[in-house]
Amino acid sequence: MTRRIAIDGPSGAGKSTVGYALAQRIDATFVDTGLMYRALTLAAIERGIDVNDGAALGRSVGQCRIEVERALPEHVDRLETVLLDGRDVTIDVRQPRVDQQVSAVSRHAAVRDAMLPVQREAAERGDSVMVGRDIGTVILPDATLKVYLTAGAEVRAARRAAEMGALERYESYLAEILERDAADSGRSIAPLRIPDGALVLDTGVLDVEACVEAIVARLEVGD
Numbered sequence: 363m364t365r366r367i368a369i370d371g372p373s374g375a376g377k378s379t380v381g382y383a384l385a386q387r388i389d390a391t392f393v394d395t396g397l398m399y400r401a402l403t404l405a406a407i408e409r410g411i412d413v414n415d416g417a418a419l420g421r422s423v424g425q426c427r428i429e430v431e432r433a434l435p436e437h438v439d440r441l442e443t444v445l446l447d448g449r450d451v452t453i454d455v456r457q458p459r460v461d462q463q464v465s466a467v468s469r470h471a472a473v474r475d476a477m478l479p480v481q482r483e484a485a486e487r488g489d490s491v492m493v494g495r496d497i498g499t500v501i502l503p504d505a506t507l508k509v510y511l512t513a514g515a516e517v518r519a520a521r522r523a524a525e526m527g528a529l530e531r532y533e534s535y536l537a538e539i540l541e542r543d544a545a546d547s548g549r550s551i552a553p554l555r556i557p558d559g560a561l562v563l564d565t566g567v568l569d570v571e572a573c574v575e576a577i578v579a580r581l582e583v584g585d
């Protein structure tokens with residue numbers, strides 16, 4: 363039976379790190395849907411599409427080719443490579459201008475409707491670990507296992523500051539995280555919430571390995 367694991371949670375909870383480690387452990391494909399919204403946001407910025415124009419953004423999902431693939435071994439700076447119309451935009455999708463606009467782009471119904479088949483298709487190719495905000499609730503409601511990863515905003519901000527080597531920016535990371543949480547949870551379409559029956563893990567308490575163990579243990583009980 364094909365196994366599909368949905369991992370949702372707020373920004374900076376460690377979804378990619380845990381999801382990637384889990385995918386390695388169970389030999390599944392890792393798909394970070396946040397990268398897809400980021401690539402679309404970059405396309406909108408480059409093409410001058412207004413981030414408030416949901417219809418135009420929705421159309422642009424069909425007009426640009428967004429591909430998320432496994433990183434080549436020499437790309438030690440990333441877990442996956444994102445291509446926009448064949449161009450490697452993995453670094454560009456992490457630019458502050460994308461960070462600042464991606465919540466606005468991803469809140470539109472037309473955008474989410476257009477992304478849904480692209481994301482479902484990515485989970486059709488075999489065992490997969492898919493991370494995002496609405497994977498367990500909307501994209502894969504029949505997932506083998508739903509996981510919700512969380513951590514306090516302060517923990518996530520401190521982690522971000524350490525990752526970026528910019529401890530002095532802690533306060534601004536905290537403000538950004540709180541703003542993004544409010545936008546992702548407060549939007550009317552596909553808001554971030556804990557899916558029914560999800561395994562909830564706090565990454566402020568559990569390290570990556572402990573999260574992977576807890577998920578694998580739950581998968582084995584379900585087998």
Ligand code: DC
Pocket residue numbers: 373374395396397399400464465468469493494495496497542546
């Ligand atoms: O996980 P991330 O920070 O790369 O996600 C970027 C943005 O995309 C985030 O603000 C929420 C949005 N997003 C979403 O709405 N639905 C998803 N499945 C994944 C991300």
